[in-house]
Amino acid sequence: MSLEAVIIIGVVILGFVFLYIFLKRNQPSDDVLEIVKLLQSTAAQDRETLLSTLQQHTHSLNARLDRAAEVIGNVQKNIGEMSEIGRGMKEMQEFLRAPKLRGTIGEHILKELLTQLLPKQSFHLQYKFRNGATVDAAIQTANGIIPIDSKFPLENFRNMASAATEDEKNKFSKLFASDVRKHIKDISEKYILTQEGTIDYALMYIPSEAVYYEIVNSIPLYEYAGKLRVLPVSPTTFYAFLKAILMSYEGQKIEKQAQEIIRAFRALQSDYQKLDGSLSVLARHITNAYNATASVMTNFTTLGHRLTTSLPGKQEEDDQLKIEE
Structure with a gap:
């Protein structure tokens, strides 16, 4: 119970004591009755306030207890899980x-x-x-x-x-x-x-x-x-x-691929050399044919020139025919 509630209750009790002594000495008057009513009303309000305060504290305490119970439940659950892990670790160790x-x-x-x-x-x-x-x-x-x-x-x-x-x-x-x-x-x-x-x-x-x-x-x-x-x-x-x-392994693969490329180039080089040889032979044949053709043309031209110069011309033949007539 809080200090405030204790003080209120003490004041109420002192009021009743004072009223009791006063009534013993004198007959109650209207003022006294009013005071009594006022004290009774105040006491009732104080009781209601006290009860309300107690209810609020009780509600707050219950809420805290509920949260504490929830936390304790979670802790127990975690402890259970840790126990399971511990058993699992022990089983693993035994394994x-x-x-x-x-x-x-x-x-x-x-x-x-x-x-x-x-x-x-x-x-x-x-x-x-x-x-x-x-x-x-x-x-x-x-x-x-x-x-x-x-x-x-x-x-x-x-x-x-x-x-x-x-x-x-x-x-x-x-x-x-x-x-x-x-x-x-x-x-x-x-x-x-x-x-x-x-x-x-x-x-x-x-x-x-x-x-x-x-x-x-x-x-x-x-x-x-x-x-x-x-x-x-x-x-x-x-x-x-x-x-x-x-x-x-990757290096070996690259090296293998490089070797394959080199082999391909060597094969291409061999084909090139073969083609170069064939082209050289063809070029020689073409050169020989050209030279032979040029020689034939030269001989043919020379022969034609000789024939032209050794035979009489047409004018000479006509003059000779006139003389004979």
Whole structure:
């Protein structure tokens, strides 16, 4: 109850007390009756005001309680959703405990990256070598086959990350390094087969960026991988690697097209040389024919001149006939 309401009630009570004492001492008069009526009217108005104020406060309080209940309901709903997410994460963690299932996930991600970036004819999944070994993927390049095997050494990495003490962390760090070394050695021995057309290094695809950076930030592990000619790659670095391979394919395509253009020009050059030879022969024949024609014309002209000069003319023949007559 507010201070204002308490004061009003106190004033009303004091009024009634004062009235009671006054009436005890004297007989009520008209003025007193008027005062009593006025006090009763004022008390009634004060009660109505007080009730109205209380109702307003009650309504406001109920509205706030409704909003609070709504907020609490939303919070409970969100807590339920977070619990579902937590259960889902726990189930995912349990799912990833099985090495074979982790390997399946890594192979699937590897397949998706290859399919999205490279031409279908440029790579093979589950590529089998003649010695019976099967690698997760193999990329065909001009220099040879690039073998790629997916590895996901998660168990000891997770133990290392959740270790409570420094000793436990060092223990699991050594176990993690041992797991990675084993994977590197297996890839190097099984899949770098230059006698079967591979290049002299292989890729170890690691589906987790966190696991990848733990490996490459360890100088001993990175040097060991380099010594055995195994290159660790994560989804991000493998994407960049594939883009470089794709650019080399484009370069090879351009080079092939350039070679085809050069071959076409060489064929055109050969045809030109043949045509040039034929035109040269034709020109010689035309020149010879022209020379022969000119020689014949010259001889013909000379013969005509001789005939003209050796025979008597028509006037001489007429004079000779007159003499004979």
